[in-house]
Amino acid sequence: MKLLEDKIRADGKVYDGDILKVDSFVNHQIDVPLMNELAKEFYHRFVDSGVNKILTIEASGIGIASLTAQYFTAPVVFAKKSRSANLAPDVYTAKVISYTHGNTNNILVSKDYLGANDRVLIIDDFLATGEALFGLCDLVAQAGATLCGAGILIEKAYQAGGKTARERGIRVESLARVASMSQKDGITFVEE
Amino acid sequence: MKLLEDKIRADGKVYDGDILKVDSFVNHQIDVPLMNELAKEFYHRFVDSGVNKILTIEASGIGIASLTAQYFTAPVVFAKKSRSANLAPDVYTAKVISYTHGNTNNILVSKDYLGANDRVLIIDDFLATGEALFGLCDLVAQAGATLCGAGILIEKAYQAGGKTARERGIRVESLARVASMSQKDGITFVEE
Secondary structure, three states, X not given: OHHHHHXXXXXXXXXXXXXEEOOOOOOOEEXXXXXHHHHHHHHHHHHHHOXXXXXXXXXXXXXXXXXXXXXXXXXXXXXXXXXXXXXXOXXXXXXXXXXXXXXXXXXXXEHHHOOOOOEEEEEEEEXXXXXXXXXXXXXXXXXXXXXXXXXXXXXXOOOOHHHHHHHOXXXXXXXXXXXXXXXXXXXXXXXX | OHHHHHHHHHHOEEEOOOEEEOOOXXXXXXXXXXXXXXXXXXXXXXXXXXXXXXXXXXXXXXXHHHHHXXXXXXXXXEEEEEOOOOOOOOEEEEEEEEOOOOEEEEEEEEHHHOOOOOEEEEEEEEEOOOHXXXXXXXXXXHHOOEEEEEEEEEEEOOOOHXXXXXXXXXXXXXXXXXXXXXXXXXXXXXXX
């Protein structure tokens, strides 16, 4: 989506260690008018999927998930991160490795808020290795819910997550697909 | 605000230790259509204040803050929590004690996203002791920004935070002010 690609070109910053910093408009400061346009785009792409719940993960997915949810008139559920394994009987849990932060989180959702009648759209800001996405898909499966797909703001298309997800039959809609990035040559996007 | 009070009466759960659990609609699952009505109410209350930035704190403030920000056509900045003191020169930091979780967090905002030209509306889900609110006010002061006020979903009016904040001259608008709560007698609200 050109609107987001242009914004990333203008304000995204590439750092060593494969880091694309977008905290001026995505994950520290949130450009809400921009995010609202992206939320509408997710709505248009999934409008026929019968979505009745948006699932994301704290913290940076919550803003775009909430803006998207209003168009579906659906609630958001955000998975919580916990350093310790939570073995409580009333939650679904999955393990998620963060390569960015070099640690492993357990993510969890209360069984009260995800169930067999839910048709779930996962919303998140980034897709790279797919760790977070597959963790969320795992929670959806545990709940017996139906996965409609995943709406992603920025996919690092040169990493395996998106490819693996699509091979598994998950409908992934990424609004910007980074083909390559470097401080020297800047950022290029996959031509759709 | 009756809409929110009714929802709290219907779906809020009171637990030992002064806990009001609202995670079915505020801070785990987010009832986005409801939050959108509350967001509009914040807009109506602060529409004449020249707000150009919404400040909140991760994670549970981000949803309501993002929905509110769209009416002001303003960005959201969410303060991040860190267990360790971050002494980086490029952030504002404040210390916040969490009585709920029994720990102390440092909250931080990048200096890039809060500055002297900002007219800030703080949005948060709860106000009790005021720790989080005063930490956020501290960040606003460090930035030399103007504080327009604070929009709070649920104030525990029997705790000191709201009173102290108003005595300090902070305009606090709470949409539901809990006067008392117990498992036995239920929840009562301050009559406005």
